[in-house]
Structure formats: structure tokens, C-alpha cells
Amino acid sequence: MNLHNEPFLIREAKSKEFEETGKMMVGVYSGLKGFPQPEDFPQYYDLLLHIGRLTEKPKTSLLIASDNNKAVLGAVVYLGDMSNYGSKGLATQEKNAAGIRFLAVSPNARGLGIGKALTFACIQKAKDSGLAQVILHTTLTMMTAWKMYEKMGFQRAYELDFDQGDLHVFGFRLLL
Template sequence: MNSSAYLIRKANPSEFSEIGKLLIDVYSQLDGFPKENEMPSYYKMLENVGEFTIQTSSELLVAIEDETIVGAVVYFDDMTNYGSGGIATLEQNTAGFRLLAVSNNARGKGIGYLLSTECIKKATESNLNQMIIHSTLAMKNAWKMYDALGFERSEDLDFPQGQMTVYGFRLKLK
């Protein structure tokens, strides 16, 4: 992986629509992930991902390759705005990230890893105790990366989302 080929930065509001389309494209193609007609409110949230930035504790980050957005993630340095089910939003002194996606033609290049490590760096710089993330079985390919980053499964963070189970992970930062 040539990490210098990618720029990780805060998304510009003019890019929010493009990022929403990227998220919808990636998530709708995951085997075993609900389709838009099965979870319309979730896909509406993906489409309007830029709305997370209304909260000052949230940032939409993008990975850029040759002036093209190839990945994105939403970082939270306050879990009250994280927006998941279960107990995650009650965690104190905790960061999280959600909606990590890498375009289909950029997979396998370490972009998800770069976006994840940028979120971990932000949480560490904010002197937070831990980071929480969630995933599904349809996203299990990413679990190896989360494990390599030091995340551990945390069943207390699991919750149901329709017919699907959402699995929680924690990374101790201190």
C-alpha cells in the first residue's frame, strides 16, 4: 500500500451528495445487507450523510485518490450523536466511527485502514478512553482489519436493526 497516494481530509459540503451516493452504492451491494426497499430510512440516512456534520462533535472524512473520492467515514468524538441502537450513545469519554465505505474499484488498497487509523488518531489526540464501532455480518471482511487495529468484540454493544444484528467493537485507547 502506498499511503502517500491517498489524502485523508474533512469533506467539503459540496461533496456531501457524492459521498451519499458512494455509501449507497457500497452498502447496497453487500451480500446479506438489507436493500433500500427493506430499510428505506437507513438508505435515506446514507444519502444525507452530510447532516451528521451539523453536530460539532462529528466529522465526515474522505479519502481522495487523483482528485476522486474513493472512501468515507463519519467520526464522532461524542457518542451522544453517534445515532446507533443499544447502549453505545451512553458511553462517556468515548469516540466512534460509522458508515465506513470504500468504493468498489478502490478496495484492497488499504483505504479503509487509513480512514480507520485517522479516526483513532483523532480520538487519541482528544485524550479519549476508547473508541466504539459497529458492523454487521455483511461487512465481516472488515472485521480482520478491526482486529488488526486492536478492536475487540463487545457483545454489550450489540443491538437488532430490523432482521439484522449489529455487532459492537471496542478499542481501548488508554
């Protein structure tokens, strides 16, 4: 999907791109100031490194932004069934909802609108599936994304908050 002549294309990742995407995600998340490092959350980073495995779950897609050279510039996991969302808290019990997880944009591609385009693609998938809402989580270390989500109409869903060790995770909801 390339609606506005962006220098990138949003599409589903091919299996041969899973490894590159996972490495990009590990680099992005481990580079967030104040975010737990791989030694703090080894299972989380293993999940990121092998992000393609999530596509084995029903109604789950790994969307990427790629440039003309086919390089992965950003990625996000779309979950069309919240029972597969895989977080703590109440989010997995949400009905008639889609989830967005693990949004990441490569540092060399920031400022191009990739995060917004990936999020919009997930919202569109949820709408196309007839779902009533989209759920996501973020942290204080991800304020750039947090502000973007709010500008896109997501609202805080305090009942979806949870703690992952010492990290407080904040829930958001967009009604469609």
C-alpha cells in the same frame, strides 16, 4: 494525511463533496451481499445519501479518502461525542469515547488500504481529543471490515450488540 505515500489523501470532506460521498456510500452498502436493501431500510439509506448532514452535529466529521483527481474513494463518519452516535443499543451512553460509523470504500478502490487509513484517522482524532476508547459496529455481511478492525486491536464488546430488524449488529471497542 498521507503518511505512507498512498495513492490517496485522508481529509475532511468539503460540503460540495457530500452528495458524491452519499451516493458512493449507498452504492457500497446496497452492494453488500446479505445486507438489507434500500426498500428494507429506507431511513438508513436516506441517512447515507445525505451523510453530510451528520456534520451539523457537534464534534462530528465526515472523513474521506480522495485521489489526485479529487474523486471520493472512501469515507467514514467520526463522532467525538457518543451521544450523537445515533444507533440502537447502549453505545450512545458510552463516556470518554469516540465513535466510527458508515465506513465505506468504493469497489474500484478496494485493496489500497483506504478502510484502514480512514479507521486510523478516526483513532488518531480520538487520541488527539484525549478520549479513552473508540466504539464501532459491524455486521456479518461486513467480514472484510470486521477482520480489519480486529487486526487493528478492536475487541468485541458484546454489551453493545443490538438488532436492527432482522439484522444483528455487533459492537466493538478499542481502548486507547
